[in-house]
Amino acid sequence: MTTTAFRTITPELESLATEPYYQPVAAEVALFEAAAQKRLPVLLKGPTGCGKTRFVEYMAWKLKRPLVTVACHDDLTTADLVGRYLIIGDETIWLDGPLTAAVRAGAICYLDEIVEARKDTTVVIHPLADSRRALAVDKRGELIPAPPGFMLVISYNPGYQSVLKEIKPSTRQRFVALEFDYPHAEVETQIVATEGGIDADTAKKLVKLGELTRNLKGAGLDEGASTRLLVHAAQLIGAGMAPGVASTAAVARALTDDPDMTQTLDDLVRAVF
């Protein structure tokens, strides 16, 4: 069997045209650039909504490389990443999966929430994440060497509490790890104000609310309000909603279903606004 027997479709990848808003918190931009320069894969860890995805978008823009994002889930198979044969009419074609497309284009491939993917799936990224830097496409008998531009980025949230979902040491030890957390109050205020298009004073209140909910982590809440939730609230406020209503919908209700906890969060919203 030869690989040229079938037509191959590779999705076109384009670089980001506009600069995504990202507010650096520590040395993460320089670290990422250094890793990119040395062709090292990167692991981003941190709570949900703290800016991991936005950071990758920003870096892709900064490095002028296309970005392929895959949100991993428990039914994600190797074929979903690498590609599969399709039959269209009488013709058989090969459709590159997102990972293959990224490798061919020398793009950044971002596998979001990697622990959600099935264990066997993660093995396919191993050769890409060490010095081999190649993707084996078994079904085509093809080994695609990654061009210099290709970069693998994965993320996971260490706060997830399932025994069955843990990142294997053999996977994690191939990556440079960058730890993310919610930014400090001033930086977060700036982010919330800019993203939501609201004044600094209201943004400060939202950040205060975020801080109060994070105090409750482990005492009824699995996670406090993420920066993303605060930005959502800010955007609602920017769209003309009253701050209290916006925060209740975007923050309090989004965090929990527990009636007691909802009450407490409502109290906190009222405390701030």
Place this chain on the structure above:
Amino acid sequence: MAERKLFADELAEILDAFLFASPSHRSIERLAEMLEPLPRRQQEFVLRVSRGAAKTNTEIAYLIATLSIDALGRLDEKAFEDWVIAGLDVFDKKGLRAAVETLRDIDGFLAMREGRLHASFAEVEQRLARFVLGLSGRPLAIKSGAYPWTDTETIFLPERLAYFATAEENRRFYQGLAVQLWAQTRYGTFNVDLEEVLAAWPEPIERGQALIWLAHLEAVRLAACVARDLPGLGVLLAGLCGAWPTELQPAIAELQAADADIACTLRWLEHFMAAGAVPPVPTFVGRLEPRIAGRVRAERIQRDTETVKKAIGALKGAGGTRNAPPNDFSAALNQETGEIEVRIDGQAVKLPDDARAAAQSLLQDLGQVPPEALSPAGAAPWTPDDRPKPDAPLMSGTRPPDFRYDEWDYHRNAYRRDWCHVYVTDVKPGEGAFVSATKVRYAPFIHQLKRRFEAVRGEDRILGRQPEGEDIDLDALVEAVNDRKSGAEPSSRLFCRRVRNERSLAAMFMIDMSGSTKGWVNDAEREALVMLCEALEKLGDAYAIYGFSGWTRTRCDIYRIKGFTDAYDEAVRARIDGIEAKDYTRMGVAIRHLSHLLNAQPARHKLLVTLSDGRPDDFGDEYRGTYGVEDTRRALQEAREQGIRSYCITIDRQGADYLKHMMGPASYTVLDDVKKLPLKVADIYRKLTA
């Protein structure tokens, strides 16, 4: 009978007939005179009702008659009767004194009757506790007390509040009081030695006045602080207390300034006291107990300072034992972020979470981190909490231990070999009534749990590329077609098949049977186990339940409640029933033994869940404090190396302080209410293994 009013002497005669047994019956004539002006109809009514009450208690009947004038003015006859019945009810349940109080509180009765309820501490406790935790970010407990005050670690609030007309307003009043008291701890009321200040007025009356002034002045200052940081709460406080008493007017502008601190309050305190002004009547403001608050605060500062010191010491590599020469080491507070930044040879190093929390707590108390906290700890070992313990009866080993385990000594940075002696016994079976009672009590919830667990188990997986199955695997088929086209031999595995997801999970539940669980922690643990077993039976995971307790290293008891091979039968249920509070909590050795048992299980995933009510502890000073936490942490690490995941469910509200270090992040849950334990454990397990 005619409509003529009864005269006092006539009334007295009638009253005497049923009140003669009352200790107050001597004043019956006065009572009769009081009733004389009433219309005949009302006179008859009062006589009838109090005669009825006299059958229960003559003193109450007398009181009803005395209060009847007031009551008739405010209650119609139906309400009057209900008021009496409410009083008699209380008498039946709580006795004379409470009944008298209830009857006297006609306002309270009216409020209740009109649906305008008072608010009680019990109904707001949980909500306020979470709220205050959210505000403060460090443990600040809420308890009921005679009057509102705080010792800076606990906020005390009255059992009942009926200051406002509606229950909702009174609940807000609770919230307002809690906020005010939290603000005392947050905005530096106790940042100066108030006792020293108050020493200027040694006379009890003067001191009392000074305290009331102080409380008011601080209330003004703190309300402004709160309003600046939390505008919503500012509005709440302003709404609750209304305008400040006029006596305070001269001070208000200064106290509300953004830079006003406790010194400003004290200046005004001296001003008012020097002028001999009478303080306003305390209504909305909480009381101050500077002596207790000062002591508690000083203890906390010392504790937090030590924690930060130790953490920095550990980072520096001195570990609190050696005095390594500093090779470009710095620890300083970043004023902007409020975080302590530690740099070793130019590299920023993160402080552990407990130390960060301690530093935040210091910032709240002092507005800064004391310089001595930023210098690494010296050699002196420090124990956080040395409660006195009752003397231990001597344990003589009647048989050799079943197992011996090493224990980690963090002082030495080495194991103590075969240090702990483990004895394994079965829990003495109870009667089994507890289990069936729990099953009845939680029947709807158990039903719900079972269904949820069934849903977990019911998760099917589709296996592709099977030689046979209920559906065609399109991927495989496409490949086969391609293979055939290109001349290769197509695979015959073209089907997919549904299979039940194989969980392959073994769980060990480790139950704290230490003395501190006595009472309803123990009840909650047992209830939790019953519900857990009921739910787990549906799931089919292998599970075992063991209790642990002990008395020093030579007597570490492990109690079997359910082994992995035991079925959930009568014997197991009786043993659950028989779980009782024993002695101490030497956790490390229990983890080592139970992970040894867990390790023998063939399952792919292994999980060790601990139910506990506090930090590791044992008789004597050795295990308490850091030693126990470090040994437990080590034991958990060992378990982890064997592929065992651990999780801790605790009801220790202080748990967040040490659990993150001991268990690792995302490996524990702190329940704020022991009552939630039965409802939560099974749910947490389901989430953990989903």
